[in-house]
Amino acid sequence: MIDAIVVGSGASAVHAAWALLHSVRRPTxxxxxxxxxxxxxxxxxxPGVTWSRLRQTDAGQHRYLLGxxxxxxxxxxxxxxxxxxxxxxxxxxxxxxxxxxxxxxIGAIQxxxxxxxxxxxxxxxxxxxxxxxxxxxITPVDLAPHYDAVERRIGVCGDRDDLSEALGDHAGMxxxxxLDAGARAILRRYGSRRTALRGLGLRLGISRLAACSGALHxxxxxxxxxxxxxxxxxxxxxTRAVYRPQWTLEALQRVSGFAYRPGVLVRSFACEPGxxxxxxxxxxxxxxxxxxxxxxxLCAGVFGxxxxxxxSLGREGDALPLVCNPYTxxxxxxxxxxxxxxxxxxxxxSQLTGVWQxxxxxxxxxxxxxxxxxxxxxxxxxSLLTYKLMKEMPLGAPxxxxxxxxxxxxxxxxxxxxxxxxxxxxxxxxxRDEGGERLDVRYDQTDSDRLxxxxxxxxxxxALRRLGLVALKRVRPxxxxxxxxxxxxxxxxxxxxxxxxxCGRLQGARGVYVADGSALPSLPAKGLxxxxxxxxxxxxxxVAQDLAEGGSHA
Amino acid sequence: MSARLQHxxxxxxxxxxxxxxxxxxxxxxxxxxxxxxxxxxxxxxRAMIEAAFNxxxxxxxxxxxxxxxxxxxxxxxxxxxxxxxxxASPEGARLxxxxxxxxxxxxxxxxxxxxxxxxxxxxxxxxxxxxxGRRRTPAHAAVLPGGAA
Numbered sequence: 225m226i227d228a229i230v231v232g233s234g235a236s237a238v239h240a241a242w243a244l245l246h247s248v249r250r251p252t253x254x255x256x257x258x259x260x261x262x263x264x265x266x267x268x269x270x271p272g273v274t275w276s277r278l279r280q281t282d283a284g285q286h287r288y289l290l291g292x293x294x295x296x297x298x299x300x301x302x303x304x305x306x307x308x309x310x311x312x313x314x315x316x317x318x319x320x321x322x323x324x325x326x327x328x329x330i331g332a333i334q335x336x337x338x339x340x341x342x343x344x345x346x347x348x349x350x351x352x353x354x355x356x357x358x359x360x361x362i363t364p365v366d367l368a369p370h371y372d373a374v375e376r377r378i379g380v381c382g383d384r385d386d387l388s389e390a391l392g393d394h395a396g397m398x399x400x401x402x403l404d405a406g407a408r409a410i411l412r413r414y415g416s417r418r419t420a421l422r423g424l425g426l427r428l429g430i431s432r433l434a435a436c437s438g439a440l441h442x443x444x445x446x447x448x449x450x451x452x453x454x455x456x457x458x459x460x461x462x463t464r465a466v467y468r469p470q471w472t473l474e475a476l477q478r479v480s481g482f483a484y485r486p487g488v489l490v491r492s493f494a495c496e497p498g499x500x501x502x503x504x505x506x507x508x509x510x511x512x513x514x515x516x517x518x519x520x521x522l523c524a525g526v527f528g529x530x531x532x533x534x535x536s537l538g539r540e541g542d543a544l545p546l547v548c549n550p551y552t553x554x555x556x557x558x559x560x561x562x563x564x565x566x567x568x569x570x571x572x573x574s575q576l577t578g579v580w581q582x583x584x585x586x587x588x589x590x591x592x593x594x595x596x597x598x599x600x601x602x603x604x605x606x607s608l609l610t611y612k613l614m615k616e617m618p619l620g621a622p623x624x625x626x627x628x629x630x631x632x633x634x635x636x637x638x639x640x641x642x643x644x645x646x647x648x649x650x651x652x653x654x655x656r657d658e659g660g661e662r663l664d665v666r667y668d669q670t671d672s673d674r675l676x677x678x679x680x681x682x683x684x685x686x687a688l689r690r691l692g693l694v695a696l697k698r699v700r701p702x703x704x705x706x707x708x709x710x711x712x713x714x715x716x717x718x719x720x721x722x723x724x725x726x727c728g729r730l731q732g733a734r735g736v737y738v739a740d741g742s743a744l745p746s747l748p749a750k751g752l753x754x755x756x757x758x759x760x761x762x763x764x765x766x767v768a769q770d771l772a773e774g775g776s777h778a
Numbered sequence: 779m780s781a782r783l784q785h786x787x788x789x790x791x792x793x794x795x796x797x798x799x800x801x802x803x804x805x806x807x808x809x810x811x812x813x814x815x816x817x818x819x820x821x822x823x824r825a826m827i828e829a830a831f832n833x834x835x836x837x838x839x840x841x842x843x844x845x846x847x848x849x850x851x852x853x854x855x856x857x858x859x860x861x862x863x864x865x866a867s868p869e870g871a872r873l874x875x876x877x878x879x880x881x882x883x884x885x886x887x888x889x890x891x892x893x894x895x896x897x898x899x900x901x902x903x904x905x906x907x908x909x910x911g912r913r914r915t916p917a918h919a920a921v922l923p924g925g926a927a
Contacts, residue, residue, distance in 0.1 A: 279871040286806065286866040294813045297862050563881045610874040611861040618849065620842035620899055621794055621857050623892045625874060630888040632876035 226517040227251030233258040234340020236740040236760035237523035238472035243764025249772035259336035260486025266311040275455035325663035331702020339469040349754040356748035361726035370758040378467040379440040382432030390579040407575035409560035425581040431574040434467035457572035492536040526709040545646040551706035560692040574601035714745035728763035739763040783808035790860035839903030
C-alpha cells in the first residue's frame with residue numbers, strides 16, 4: 225500500500241511532499257498524482273540572450289511572442305491572465321475542460337499545469353504576521369520554522385530596508401536583484417521625501433522575491449541561478465533563478481520512495497478502514513484508476529480541492545466560503561525617471577514593494593477602526609509587447625506607436641492588493657445539471673468592503689503622486705484577478721463540517737489532509753504563496769508523524 | 779492563401795512600417811485569420827473594411843476615428859493584429875522598442891506631434907466613420923479586391 229498520496233504539483237504540493245520525505249520518521253512510499261500539463265513547444269525556442277537582443281535578432285520570435293495559434297494576441301480589453309505569454313499559457317490549459325467551473329463572476333483562473341498557478345507566479349514573498357493570522361488556530365510562531373526551511377529551499381533575495389519594519393526578515397536572504405532605471409529613480413525620490421511619505425503611511429523598499437541573485441545549491445546536486453538579468457521572466461526560466469515548484473519536483477524525483485504520476489486527475493476519495501481509496505481519471509481517457517493509500521494530502525488548488533471534497537462527501541450543492549484578494553492596478557507615469565538612460569540588464573518581476581497603512585475614519589461607522597495595511601507592487605513595462613499598450617490608446621496606430629515608444633520608459637504599473645475575509649456573499653458550490661457538473665462561484669463584496677477599498681486606493685494613489693508616480697487610470701480586472709484564492713475548507717479551532725483542524729486534517733474524513741490555500745481562513749493584503757509553502761511544509765511533517773504513530777488521524 | 783488577405787496584409791504593413799512589409803509578415807497576417815475572430819459581423823464593420831482597403835487613403839483617418847469611437851471594431855482588430863505581427867519580427871521590432879531615454883522636451887514634442895496628427899486625421903476620419911460606419915451592407919454583398927478566401 226502507498227503511504228501517502230499528494231494531489232497536485234503546485235507550490236503547496238511539492239513542499240508537503242518534501243516535508244513528508246525529509247521528516248525524521250519518513251514514510252517509505254509517497255506518490256504524487258498530477259495532471260502535469262507542460263509547455264513542450266515554446267520554451268526550447270527561446271534563445272539565451274537578453275530581451276532587447278532577442279527582439280533584434282531572432283527571426284523565430286513570433287512563435288513564442290504571439291504563439292503558433294496567435295493565442296498571445298488574445299481578445300480586446302483587460303482579462304485575467306493577460307500577463308500569461310504563450311510560453312506560460314499552458315498554466316491554464318485544459319483546466320476548464322477537465323474541471324468545469326463558472327469563474328467569470330470573479331475572473332478567476334485555475335491550473336492543471338505542472339507547478340500549478342505558481343509555474344507563472346510573480347515570485348513576491350512576504351511572511352504573515354500576528355495580525356494577518358488573527359482568528360486562525362495557528363500563529364506565526366507555529367509557521368516560523370517552516371518559513372525558514374522553505375525560504376532556504378527556494379532562495380529569497382531582498383534588502384534590509386524600510387520594508388523590514390512591516391515584513392521582517394527572511395532566512396538566508398540573498399542580496400536583491402539589480403533595480404532598473406525606473407525603480408532606482410522612484411527609490412531615490414522616496415529617500416529624499418522619506419519623512420513626509422512615512423507620515424502619509426507609506427513604506428517603500430526593494431521587492432523581496434523568490435529568486436536567486438547568486439547561485440543556490442540544493443541537497444540533491446541541483447543548482448539554480450544566478451539570475452541573468454535578461455528581462456525574460458515572463459517567457460523563460462533559463463537559469464531557474466526564479467523559483468517554480470517544478471524545481472522542487474525535480475529534486476523530489478531524486479529522492480528514494482517518491483514517485484511522480486503525471487497525466488491523471490484525482491476525482492474523488494472514500495475513507496475506509498486503514499486508509500483512503502482514491503479515484504483518479506487519466507487525462508487521455510480510459511477507465512478510472514483506484515489507488516489505496518494510508519493518507520491523502522489534497523493540494524489540487526482551491527477550486528480543484530473544493531470539487532474533490534464536495535464530490536467525495538456527496539455534498540454537491542453545499543456552499544463553501546471563498547476569500548480572494550481584491551486587486552486593482554494603476555498604470556502610472558513615473559516622472560522621476562525623465563531623462564535617465566535605461567540599461568539593457570534588468571529583471572521583469574516586481575521592482576519595488578510598498579506597504580501603506582490607511583488611517584482610521586473615526587466618524588465613519590462603515591470604516592474599520594484599525595484598517596489593515598495594503599500592499600502594492602511596482603513594475604516597469606518593458607518586456608511585454610508595445611502593441612498591447614497601443615490597443616489601450618484612443619489613437620491611430622502610427623501615432624499610438626510613436627507615443628507608446630516614448631512613454632514606455634516612463635511607465636510604471638502599481639498593482640494594489642487588498643485584504644479579504646469570509647462573508648455571506650462569497651461562496652462556491654458544486655452544481656450538477658444536464659450539462660454535467662460545474663463549480664459555481666458567487667462573490668459579492670459588501671458595501672463596507674467597497675468603501676474600504678475605494679478609500680484605501682485614493683489614499684495610496686495620493687501617496688504615489690508625492691513619489692512622482694501619476695496614475696493614468698485605475699483598472700479593476702475582476703476580484704479574482706489577484707489569483708490569490710483561499711478559505712474554502714478553513715482551519716478552525718472548533719470542529720465543524722467542511723473545515724480542517726489546525727493540523728490540516730479534514731473533519732469527518734479520516735486520513736485526508738488539506739495543505740493548499742483551501743485551509744487558510746482569511747487573506748491579508750500580501751502575496752500568499754510563501755505562506756502556502758510554509759503551511760504545506762508544516763502539514764507534510766504532521767502527516768509523516770501521524771503515519772509513524774501507526775496510522776492516520778481519527 | 780487568400781488574395782484578399784494578402785492585399786490587406788500589404789496595405790496594413792505599409793501603414794504601420796511606412797515601407798513595403800516582408801512577404802513572411804503578410805503571410806502571417808493571412809494565417810492569423812484562421813485563428814482569431816477577424817471577420818466583420820455587422821454591415822457597418824464590413825463597409826469600413828471595404829473602404830479602408832479599396833481606398834487606402836481612408837485607412838489612417840478611419841483607424842484614428844475607430845480608435846476613439848469604436849476601439850473593438852473589426853478594422854481596429856485587424857490593425858492591431860498586424861501591429862503585433864510586425865512588432866514580433868526583427869525587421870519591425872526596432873519600430874516598437876522603447877526609446878532609450880525620455881527627456882522633457884522630447885516628451886512635449888511627441889505629445890504636440892501626436893495631438894496635431896490626431897486632430898488632422900480625426901477631422902477627416904470622424905465624418906467618414908459617421909457615413910461609412912452607418913451603412914447596412916448585407917453580409918453576402920461585400921466584394922473586396924482579390925475576391926473572398
